[in-house]
Amino acid sequence: MPLAIETHHLRKVFHGRPAVEDLNLEVAQGEVFGFLGPNGAGKSTTVKMLLGLTHPSAGVARILGQPIEDLEVRRQVGFLPELFRFHDWMTGRDFLRFHGQLYGMETADLERRIPEALELVGLAGRERERIKGYSKGMQQRIGLAQAILNRPKLVILDEPTSALDPIGRREVRELIAHLKAEGTTVFLNSHLLSEVELTCDRVAIVNKGRVIQSGNLAELLNPHLEAELRVDKVTPALRNALSGLARILEENGERLTLALPSEDTLPAVAEAVVHSGTKLYALTPRRESLEDLFVTLIEGGDS
Numbered sequence: 001m002p003l004a005i006e007t008h009h010l011r012k013v014f015h016g017r018p019a020v021e022d023l024n025l026e027v028a029q030g031e032v033f034g035f036l037g038p039n040g041a042g043k044s045t046t047v048k049m050l051l052g053l054t055h056p057s058a059g060v061a062r063i064l065g066q067p068i069e070d071l072e073v074r075r076q077v078g079f080l081p082e083l084f085r086f087h088d089w090m091t092g093r094d095f096l097r098f099h100g101q102l103y104g105m106e107t108a109d110l111e112r113r114i115p116e117a118l119e120l121v122g123l124a125g126r127e128r129e130r131i132k133g134y135s136k137g138m139q140q141r142i143g144l145a146q147a148i149l150n151r152p153k154l155v156i157l158d159e160p161t162s163a164l165d166p167i168g169r170r171e172v173r174e175l176i177a178h179l180k181a182e183g184t185t186v187f188l189n190s191h192l193l194s195e196v197e198l199t200c201d202r203v204a205i206v207n208k209g210r211v212i213q214s215g216n217l218a219e220l221l222n223p224h225l226e227a228e229l230r231v232d233k234v235t236p237a238l239r240n241a242l243s244g245l246a247r248i249l250e251e252n253g254e255r256l257t258l259a260l261p262s263e264d265t266l267p268a269v270a271e272a273v274v275h276s277g278t279k280l281y282a283l284t285p286r287r288e289s290l291e292d293l294f295v296t297l298i299e300g301g302d303s
């Protein structure tokens with residue numbers, strides 16, 4: 001199966017200044033992929049190149065195995081831009097009809113698909129209202145509905161939840177899970193890292209137009225597993241029992257912060273604590289967040 005997205009040494013220069021330096025990216029079909037980076041890192045420029053909205057200065061990009069110039073392949077891509085300018089005099093339904101026609105969808109298929117898409121984004125029943133009367137969250141939802149209207153194989157979402165309240169964000173997560181279950185690839189550009197953490201299989205972090213870290217989220221965050229241990233008393237026997245299993249990072253009275261090689265070590269730590277004659281009150285794993293990793297990588301890269 002071809003990759004959903006693939007770029008090799010992709011580069012874009014604006015007025016002599018590179019926005020994208022040397023971008024190498026591989027996104028497999030069917031995965032939910034987070035494309036992250038600080039402001040000005042080159043994310044939107046990359047997305048514009050993938051959509052054929054701006055031409056690369058150098059390098060190669062392919063979508064679903066085809067060059068990005070291929071018009072047929074572009075029909076299989078759905079896109080929600082970040083600052084989407086709506087035709088706000090239209091009703092939600094007319095707006096979707098208009099976009100469905102732009103996609104070249106058959107009328108009967110389009111009329112079947114519009115209620116499905118409205119249902120999926122939680123706007124069913126509101127389609128006869130004009131978009132100018134929609135709240136920001138509803139506008140983002142109608143944008144999402146147009147992005148998935150033609151049942152694309154690849155959906156590129158630029159900040160899809162920025163205007164949504166917590167319930168709306170959860171619904172978008174469910175929508176993304178639904179797209180994934182249908183085999184759709186989702187390429188998500190977002191600054192909301194806690195959302196990304198809940199949604200994505202893999203991520204790439206870009207800075208200054210290059211990928212500085214990429215991989216499976218669980219693997220990227222796993223090496224940094226920490227656990228909070230709370231006992232009745234920290235004794236030499238406890239320290240002895242822990243050595244070889246975990247490293248003590250911090251001590252605060254009866255609370256210890258431990259660094260563990262993996263989650264599998266947790267039961268052995270619990271057992272060792274009990275065998276040392278100490279009373280165990282709590283052993284709570286605390287994984288590094290994606291935000292911690294992001295800040296470490298970006299700030300580390302700047303120094």
Ligand SMILES: Nc1ncnc2c1ncn2[C@@H]1O[C@H](COP(=O)(O)OP(=O)(O)OP(=O)(O)O)[C@@H](O)[C@H]1O
Nearest residue numbers: 014015018019037038039040041042043044045046
């Ligand atoms: N059309 C353009 N002309 C000139 N410079 C541009 C153009 N588009 C982007 N840039 C510059 O390219 C760099 C990367 O911008 P880009 O919008 O791709 O970043 P981004 O990662 O999407 O940022 P953000 O998170 O703020 O949306 C920035 O320095 C920006 O000023």
